[in-house]
Amino acid sequence: MNEELRAPDHAIGRLRLPEGVGVIAGSPNGARRAVGIVVGRFNGEITSRLLDGAIAALVEAGVERDRIDVVPVPGAFELPLGAMALARTRQYACIIALGCVIRGETPHFDYVAGEAASGLQLAALETGVPVSFGVLTCDTRAQAEARAGGARGNKGAEAARSALEMADIFGLLRTRAPE
Secondary structure: OOOOEOOEEEEEOEEEOOOOOEEEOOOOOOOOOEEEEEEEEOOHHHHHHHHEEEEEHHHOOOOOOHHEEEEEEEEEHHHHHHHHHHOOOOOEEEEEEEEEEEEEOOOOOHHHHHHHHHHHHHHHHHOOOOEEEEEEEEOOOOHHHHHHEOOOOOOHHHHHHHHHHHHEEEEHHHHOOOO
């Protein structure tokens, strides 16, 4: 069983798994799942496109629209607090965080992007609920536009699929019989 795993539209190269080991692999299956999305209003033209892509990917994966809750927050810096609040309700199989930070002429970009990333990871680690990182950290608006639905795909949709896959893995681990 030399399985190869590769996420669609993701980094080049496939993960090769050795034979003879157990593999617990999830799939982006949204059936019977509730999903929380926290989205920054800052750079709203971009984050709206990320949100559209995420919702489309969730619906395509089987999540019912009425099982998707969206929480808008001011910007990327506030995403971790919103994600933590959603995760702590225990109502969602996973949380998707969507935002956009574009580099400017000051170090503000570095602080906001770094704190958003570490805060979202902390929200996942502290709650045990998968939190997917759908925050664009780009040098230019053109790069952000390309990642929000251009030729490179929609990173909101990619974040949604990742969140569902992690939720599925967590579900598999919870129901796995002890050996």
